[in-house]
Structure formats: structure tokens, C-alpha cells
Amino acid sequence: MTVPAHEFDPESLGTPPLYTLNLSAAQRDVLAWLEEHGxxxxxxxxxxxQVASDCGISESTAYEAFNRLTGLRLALDIAPATYRLNARYFFTAHPEMRTMVSAALHDPVVQPDERALAPRKRGNTDARRRRTIRPVDTD
Structure with missing residues (x-):
């Protein structure tokens, strides 16, 4: 399934640049901590x-950072004390990926041919059998 070019703009995957969001140093540290931890x-x-300890900030500052990041929707609060980063933020940080996603949405679907659909070999015995030169009966 391909998406017509007029329906999808790869730039729509991004978010405003971080410098325009006026993040504090603690908020940037918490965001980086989330990135580093997958x-x-x-x-x-x-x-x-633990985040406060790793980032060198107070626990209350860590809570404030999480509240601000979820308010901006950079971090998504999936469940209590469970977060995932917004994929749009990922695409802002990695603009080359936007191009790849856009190409994947516009490129045609890979279509297997007859050879791809043929049965696969079962083992090495079949391969050896095909490579063995057999004498021809001359009788």
C-alpha cells in the first residue's frame, strides 16, 4: 500500500525544536536519561x-521535570511511573529517519517472484546431489 505524496508530509513527523520549548537543564537531563534508558x-x-540521583538533581525537581515533559507531550505517561518518549521527538532528533519513513510509505510493496515462492531446500544432501557429476550409461 503506497501513500500518495499529497497525503503525507515527512516534516509533519517532527516536533518544534527543543530550544523553542524553553526547557530547564533538569528537564533536558531527564529527557536525556529517558533516551539513554531506551x-x-x-x-x-x-x-x-534513581533519575534524580543519576542526573544530580533533587527528587522534587525530577518530578517537576516529568510533569513538564508530559505536559509538552515529549514524554508519554503510559502508566504510573512508566514513560515512553514521543516518537515525533525521535524523528526530530533523527531527521534522516523521517526521509526513510517517507520513502517506505511511498515505495511499492516488495512482490515475491516464482523463485521466491518455490520450496526451499531441505538440507545439504539435496545440494550435494545436485552438484554431483554422475556417469551417463552408454549401453
Missing amino acids: AFEQAIGVDAA
Whole structure:
């Protein structure tokens, strides 16, 4: 399924640049902490005390940072103390990925041919049998 070019704009995947959001240093640190701990790929459980310790901030500042990040929707509060980063933020940080996603949505679907649909070989015996030169009967 291809998406017509007029329906999808890869730039729509991005978010406003971070410098326009007026994030504090603690909020940037918490955002970086979430990135480093894999919050792009999946929702992760977060202990605010551990985040505060890792980032060198107070626990109350960590809570304020999480509240601001979820308010901006940079971090999505999936469940209590479980966060995932907004995929649009990922695409802002990695603009080359926007181009790849756009190409994937516009490119045609890969179509297997007859050879791809043929049965696969079962084992090495079949391959050896095909490579063996057999004498021809001359009788």
C-alpha cells in the first residue's frame, strides 16, 4: 500500500525544536536519561529517586521535570511511573529517519517472484546431489 505524496508530509513527523520549548537543564537531563534508558523503543518503569540521583538533581525537581515533559507531550505517561518518549521527538532528533519513513510509505510493496515462492531446500544432501557429476550409461 503506497501513500500518495499529497497525503503525507515527512516534516509533519517532527516536533518544534527543543530550544523553542524553553526547557530547564533538569528537564533536558531527564529527557536525556529517558533516551539513554531506551524509552524510544518501549515504555520503561522510572524511579524518580534513581533519575534524580543519576542526573544530580533533587527528587522534587525530577518530578517537576516529568510533569513538564508530559505536559509538552515529549514524554508519554503510559502508566504510573512508566514513560515512553514521543516518537515525533525521535524523528526530530533523527531527521534522516523521517526521509526513510517517507520513502517506505511511498515505495511499492516488495512482490515475491516464482523463485521466491518455490520450496526451499531441505538440507545439504539435496545440494550435494545436485552438484554431483554422475556417469551417463552408454549401453
